[in-house]
Amino acid sequence: MTARQRADRRAGLAFVAPAALTLAALALYPGLWVLWLSLQQRIPIFHIARFVGLDHYAFLASDPRFWNAARVTLVFTVVSVGLELVLGLAVALALQRQRAGRRLALSLLLLAWALPSVVTAKLFEWLYDPSAGLVNVLLGGRAWNWLGDPALALPGLIVADVWRTMPFVALLCYARLLTIPPEVYEAARVDGAGRVATLSSITLPLLRSILLVALLFRTLDALRAFDLMYVLTGGGPANTTETLTVYAYRTLFQTLQLGFGAAIGVVIFALVMLVAAGYLRALRREGLAA
Amino acid sequence: MRGRLHAWDVAVLLLLAAWATPFFWQVRTSFTPDTELLATSRVLPARPTLIHYQAVVERSVMPQALGNSLAVASLTTLVALAIGVPAAYGIARLPVPGKGLLLLAVVASTAFPQITTVSPLYLLMRALGLRDTWTALVLANTSFALPLLIWLLAGFIREIPIALEEAAFLDGAGRLATLRRVVLPLIAPGVASAALLTFLASWNEFLFAYTFTATEASRTVPVALALFPGVFEIPWGDIAAASILASLPPIVIVVGLQRWLVRGLVAGAMKE
Numbered sequence: 425m426t427a428r429q430r431a432d433r434r435a436g437l438a439f440v441a442p443a444a445l446t447l448a449a450l451a452l453y454p455g456l457w458v459l460w461l462s463l464q465q466r467i468p469i470f471h472i473a474r475f476v477g478l479d480h481y482a483f484l485a486s487d488p489r490f491w492n493a494a495r496v497t498l499v500f501t502v503v504s505v506g507l508e509l510v511l512g513l514a515v516a517l518a519l520q521r522q523r524a525g526r527r528l529a530l531s532l533l534l535l536a537w538a539l540p541s542v543v544t545a546k547l548f549e550w551l552y553d554p555s556a557g558l559v560n561v562l563l564g565g566r567a568w569n570w571l572g573d574p575a576l577a578l579p580g581l582i583v584a585d586v587w588r589t590m591p592f593v594a595l596l597c598y599a600r601l602l603t604i605p606p607e608v609y610e611a612a613r614v615d616g617a618g619r620v621a622t623l624s625s626i627t628l629p630l631l632r633s634i635l636l637v638a639l640l641f642r643t644l645d646a647l648r649a650f651d652l653m654y655v656l657t658g659g660g661p662a663n664t665t666e667t668l669t670v671y672a673y674r675t676l677f678q679t680l681q682l683g684f685g686a687a688i689g690v691v692i693f694a695l696v697m698l699v700a701a702g703y704l705r706a707l708r709r710e711g712l713a714a
Numbered sequence: 715m716r717g718r719l720h721a722w723d724v725a726v727l728l729l730l731a732a733w734a735t736p737f738f739w740q741v742r743t744s745f746t747p748d749t750e751l752l753a754t755s756r757v758l759p760a761r762p763t764l765i766h767y768q769a770v771v772e773r774s775v776m777p778q779a780l781g782n783s784l785a786v787a788s789l790t791t792l793v794a795l796a797i798g799v800p801a802a803y804g805i806a807r808l809p810v811p812g813k814g815l816l817l818l819a820v821v822a823s824t825a826f827p828q829i830t831t832v833s834p835l836y837l838l839m840r841a842l843g844l845r846d847t848w849t850a851l852v853l854a855n856t857s858f859a860l861p862l863l864i865w866l867l868a869g870f871i872r873e874i875p876i877a878l879e880e881a882a883f884l885d886g887a888g889r890l891a892t893l894r895r896v897v898l899p900l901i902a903p904g905v906a907s908a909a910l911l912t913f914l915a916s917w918n919e920f921l922f923a924y925t926f927t928a929t930e931a932s933r934t935v936p937v938a939l940a941l942f943p944g945v946f947e948i949p950w951g952d953i954a955a956a957s958i959l960a961s962l963p964p965i966v967i968v969v970g971l972q973r974w975l976v977r978g979l980v981a982g983a984m985k986e
Contacts, residue, residue: 428883429809431888431889432808432809432889433808433809433810433811435804435808435888435889435890436804436808436809436810436811437804437810437811438800439800439801439803439804439808439810439889439893440800440801440804440805440810440813440816442796442797442800442801443797443798443800443801443860443864444801444816444819446797446856446857446860447819447820447823447857447860447861449857450835450853450854450856450857451819451823451826451831451857452819453834453838454831454834454835454838455826455830455831455834457834457837457838458830458831458833458834461833461834515729515730518726518729519726521722521726522722522723522726523720523722523723524719524720524723525719525723525726525727527972528727529726529727529730530968530972530976531968531969531972532727532730532731532733532734533730533733534968534972534975534976535734535737535964535965535968536733536734536736536737538914538964538965538967538968538975539737539918539961539964540917540918540920540935540936540939540960540961540964541918541920541936542918542920542936542937542939542940542960543936543939543957543960543961544736545940546740546939546942546953546954546957547736547737547739547740547957548736550739550740550743550950550953550954551736551739553950555752556751556752556754556950558735558739558754561754561755587733587736590733592979595976595979595980596979596980596983596984599976599980599984600984634983634984637983637984638983641983644825647827648827648828648829650828650829650920650921651920651921651936654920655920655940669827669829672829673829673832673921676832676833677836677925682833682837685833686833686834689827689829689830689831689832689833690830692827692829692830693826693827693830696825696826696827697822697825700825
């Protein structure tokens with residue numbers, strides 16, 4: 425090893441050490457701690473702290489509230505992400521043909537995405553107000569109780585989430601579209617390809633990889649989503665919008681069952697990692713991931 | 715704007731303006747007197763008022779929450795950059811032992827659900843006596859911002875021709891001097907993008923702030939807004955005014971600093 429290599433090794437260690445220590449202390453350590461917590465019954469207000477092994481996980485397997493939350497999470501994720509991808513793709517294609525006013529267009533588009541999700545929750549709470557909300561007014565003066573009706577609350581929540589996150593998908597697709605050289609379209613036109621043929625055999629195949637990436641990011645975020653439903657519906661009415669994250673939070677900090685809540689958190693973590701691994705395999709098959 | 719607006723351009727702009735309606739409606743509500751809130755048939759209020767903003771500024775915890783949020787988001791951005799920039803350089807350019815493992819940890823922690831670690835972090839903050847402090851939020855937000863920041867910056871650093879750093883080295887500069895004088899100026903736009911994303915994420919962050927804070931002393935804007943008090947009925951106008959105030963930094967970023975925001979977002983998704 426030359427003197428320079430030794431110096432670089434020392435510099436490298438010094439450069440990454442603060443980040444490595446921060447992640448170890450604030451991500452890895454809590455990550456291991458939560459596993460340990462999930463094996464205990466910890467109810468601080470009653471000074472209960474004892475080891476219960478896998479009891480919490482065994483209980484979850486037959487806990488109807490857990491399975492309800494899992495179902496709500498699944499429906500929320502699949503429907504939201506599906507709508508976001510379709511609408512985001514459509515908006516990106518519309519933006520692609522735009523010549524003037526692109527900056528303004530992106531400002532209008534990204535506004536919804538950049539707001540705090542608590543603000544989004546407050547916007548939609550007002551829009552959904554049964555008596556004076558804009559949604560009911562636009563629907564011809566109905567008195568639907570969007571957030572209070574068990575049949576309407578989850579659709580209402582999904583609409584708010586799609587509003588907030590579609591712009592992200594649109595932006596990614598739009599950025600990918602901008603990298604397609606105009607000559608490609610020129611050649612297609614010369615070959616006599618119509619608009620539909622160009623879209624289906626040139627544009628969409630080129631968007632395939634970025635759509636997969638958007639699908640990965642959006643699915644992981646939807647599985648982990650918490651702020652919007654917690655503030656907008658709090659999991660109600662009758663737990664119809666209670667996702668796994670809201671169930672975990674209520675267990676942890678409203679009923680203060682730290683061990684049991686930790687177990688739900690671990691299940692969410694396992695779910696997210698499982699989905700991420702599945703997508704990464706798909707991306708690798710596409711020859712995309714590192 | 716380049717050139718004249720064509721029919722298609724106008725149509726797209728109108729469509730996107732329609733998409734932003736929920737926000738514009740909240741802007742309208744924030745200037746509407748309570749007596750007119752039910753008069754939804756008018757696009758603009760008949761007698762616009764600043765009374766809701768006055769109520770929020772003079773009689774709510776919002777001003778203090780805005781200060782807390784500004785401090786927490788700024789400090790998080792500074793701390794994350796101070797730790798993240800050298801780490802990104804080390805990962806991109808230097809022979810660090812265990813680099814593969816570190817990179818794996820960085821990628822895996824971007825997928826970490828906050829809800830999973832919020833309980834141990836809460837116990838940790840309590841044990842350290844940091845409950846209800848800015849420090850707790852800065853630490854927690856930094857740990858969540860770091861992976862994406864390192865990932866983004868390492869990508870930007872790899873794009874710099876290595877010959878430039880070699881030249882600096884031949885001039886006798888050490889790694890730190892090279893990073894400061896050669897690399898940092900070249901990746902300045904990338905640093906700006908990463909800083910914007912970190913600031914925005916920290917400004918919008920709710921779960922940690924909601925859990926680790928207990929009083930106005932450290933409550934951030936999203937928490938103050940979520941807990942906005944209504945005694946007998948919901949004060950829609952005041953909530954609207956508070957929402958608009960909470961949205962000001964994101965609006966500045968989207969409208970004024972759009973180029974850097976878009977670059978960061980796109981780079982985060984497209985870099986392999």
